[in-house]
Amino acid sequence: MDSDTSRVSSRPSSPEVDDIFMSTLKKSVHGFSGAVSSTQSDSPSEIPSLRGLSASDEESLSLRMASKKDRKLLSESELQSIRLKINSRERKRMHDLNVAMDGLREVMPYAHGPSVRKLSKIATLLLARNYILMLSNSLEEMKRLVSEIYGSSGHHGGFHPSACGTMTHAGPVPGHPAASHASHPAVHHPLLPPAAVSTASLSAPSISAVTSVRPHHGLLKAPAAGAGPLGSSFQHWGVGTGMPCPCSMCQVPPPHVSSMSTVTMPRLASDSK
DNA sequence: TAGGCCATCTGGTCCT
DNA sequence: AGGACCAGATGGCCTA
Numbered sequence: 001m002d003s004d005t006s007r008v009s010s011r012p013s014s015p016e017v018d019d020i021f022m023s024t025l026k027k028s029v030h031g032f033s034g035a036v037s038s039t040q041s042d043s044p045s046e047i048p049s050l051r052g053l054s055a056s057d058e059e060s061l062s063l064r065m066a067s068k069k070d071r072k073l074l075s076e077s078e079l080q081s082i083r084l085k086i087n088s089r090e091r092k093r094m095h096d097l098n099v100a101m102d103g104l105r106e107v108m109p110y111a112h113g114p115s116v117r118k119l120s121k122i123a124t125l126l127l128a129r130n131y132i133l134m135l136s137n138s139l140e141e142m143k144r145l146v147s148e149i150y151g152s153s154g155h156h157g158g159f160h161p162s163a164c165g166t167m168t169h170a171g172p173v174p175g176h177p178a179a180s181h182a183s184h185p186a187v188h189h190p191l192l193p194p195a196a197v198s199t200a201s202l203s204a205p206s207i208s209a210v211t212s213v214r215p216h217h218g219l220l221k222a223p224a225a226g227a228g229p230l231g232s233s234f235q236h237w238g239v240g241t242g243m244p245c246p247c248s249m250c251q252v253p254p255p256h257v258s259s260m261s262t263v264t265m266p267r268l269a270s271d272s273k
Numbered sequence: 274t275a276g277g278c279c280a281t282c283t284g285g286t287c288c289t
Numbered sequence: 290a291g292g293a294c295c296a297g298a299t300g301g302c303c304t305a
Contacts, residue, residue, distance in 0.1 A: 087282060089292075094280075120278065 104128055 105124050106112070109131060119127065
């Protein structure tokens, strides 16, 4: 048997090696504890005690823990290989999940860079949700404006598309988050649920989820302190004019769209304190 | 040192 | 039967 130190080390560069220890040890432990509950009982204090087991003891324990099917096989090495196989699949699954999560982070309107800590998984999901809601809201508002402009005998109704740049309201191309980092993010507040923005109070709990997501981890190292990762202004700016956009989207906060309450992210909200 | 986040293992359940 | 998915447990790393 090897020492415990090799087993204790976490996130090994080559997990497969550790699997051999883990599978062997935990298998015995699980077998010993039986299927009493779903919780594992392989506390650190228990594992060493099993190290003294003889080969025959271990085998008998393995037999007890083996599934109905495994009992037919009875082979320690076979059980181990199966366990390794399952572990490997699970690792791959989680790895794929993380890859997808990274892909999601890349398209999020969030400052990417070496000095910015990577969004946590939960923050990424919450941010993505808000972003989607915001884009949906913007799209709806845009549709409304279009119908308002072109549906009322050509009257602009006080709007100046030239200043706004009609297409500038289309928002950033989802695949190009960098665009949203520019002076014209084209998003009112990509990090906030539209409703939260509509209140314009920033008192919505959601604000904490986006502007203060793990602030203690240095997410907000950008100069735009207090304004969220995107910068100090989420208002539209007239292309080429340098003037604030006069459009209704910038003047009148978008209505509807259920807000994300604190309930959906209690920890993040409380984290913002 | 505590708390947050994460990777990994593992057993159970569901689906094909 | 095998694989995917899920949730609980565990332990390491990092930051305030």
